[in-house]
Amino acid sequence: MLTRIDHIGIACFDLDVTVEFYRRTYGFTDEHFEVNEEQGVRECMLKINETGDGAASYLQLIEPIREDSAVAKWLAKNGEGVHHIAFGTDRDVAEESAFIEDEGIRVLYETPRNGSMGSRINFLHPKDCHGVLTELVQKPAPSTT
Amino acid sequence: MLTRIDHIGIACFDLDVTVEFYRRTYGFTDEHFEVNEEQGVRECMLKINETGDGAASYLQLIEPIREDSAVAKWLAKNGEGVHHIAFGTDRDVAEESAFIEDEGIRVLYETPRNGSMGSRINFLHPKDCHGVLTELVQKPAPSTT
Numbered sequence: 001m002l003t004r005i006d007h008i009g010i011a012c013f014d015l016d017v018t019v020e021f022y023r024r025t026y027g028f029t030d031e032h033f034e035v036n037e038e039q040g041v042r043e044c045m046l047k048i049n050e051t052g053d054g055a056a057s058y059l060q061l062i063e064p065i066r067e068d069s070a071v072a073k074w075l076a077k078n079g080e081g082v083h084h085i086a087f088g089t090d091r092d093v094a095e096e097s098a099f100i101e102d103e104g105i106r107v108l109y110e111t112p113r114n115g116s117m118g119s120r121i122n123f124l125h126p127k128d129c130h131g132v133l134t135e136l137v138q139k140p141a142p143s144t145t
Numbered sequence: 146m147l148t149r150i151d152h153i154g155i156a157c158f159d160l161d162v163t164v165e166f167y168r169r170t171y172g173f174t175d176e177h178f179e180v181n182e183e184q185g186v187r188e189c190m191l192k193i194n195e196t197g198d199g200a201a202s203y204l205q206l207i208e209p210i211r212e213d214s215a216v217a218k219w220l221a222k223n224g225e226g227v228h229h230i231a232f233g234t235d236r237d238v239a240e241e242s243a244f245i246e247d248e249g250i251r252v253l254y255e256t257p258r259n260g261s262m263g264s265r266i267n268f269l270h271p272k273d274c275h276g277v278l279t280e281l282v283q284k285p286a287p288s289t290t
Contacts (some may be wrong), residue, residue: 025245050195057150057196080275103169
């Protein structure tokens with residue numbers, strides 16, 4: 001079951017400049033930076049609010065680090081803006097993806113990949129989702145140590 | 146202060162078909178339908194999660210009802226997809242807009258207008274917000290009757 005808006009993914013040309021825009025204009029906090037080599041992006045998570053399922057909603061700002069990354073190609077075509085939206089699931093993301101695939105929606109990866117902050121993710125094809133590139137996010141299990 | 150992702154605004158050609166997509170695929174609930182004559186749209190709010198400020202985050206699906214509406218023109222250019230994002234504010238939206246305008250961001254309306262479910266809203270110019278049309282939302286005061 002999808003229990004929250006996990007994040008809104010926003011593509012930008014210059015991550016540091018865009019993070020500073022969100023900090024200065026709205027007072028949002030840049031909680032986490034990371035590089036995702038597989039996706040070819042550098043990203044920042046800005047936490048906006050807690051959510052009723054015990055997690056939170058973020059803005060995810062993403063800057064391409066390679067010209068052949070999907071986000072670089074998207075930016076060249078569209079310019080800066082909202083790139084995708086992401087819902088958090090309370091079950092295994094592979095199970096959630098399979099359930100949605102059964103509804104006739106194309107799932108982009110055969111198996112889940114690594115997302116922000118230790119999450120496991122998959123994407124749904126925007127053409128099957130009324131033009132919206134849609135991500136599914138499973139948070140990492142709480143550490144037992 | 147902005148305290149939540151209030152909603153993600155998604156433009157679509159056929160509201161009923163798109164609501165049914167979100168209901169069937171993800172199990173989301175269509176909480177509220179309304180027509181906003183001023184904006185020239187028919188819309189549906191799908192509640193996704195509660196938020197830490199005592200409100201909630203929604204998807205807002207919007208279908209133009211007039212060819213000369215801003216959303217109709219946007220759809221003709223871009224096709225279906227994410228049209229805007231909206232943050233909820235805990236103060237008067239006119240005050241919040243003035244504060245942000247002082248940061249050099251253009252505010253689209255001179256005075257706030259009516260948004261979904263009795264809210265008061267304004268928009269920030271996407272060219273001043275790294276390509277993201279951004280809405281500010283003030284929820285209606287709780288009824289005292």
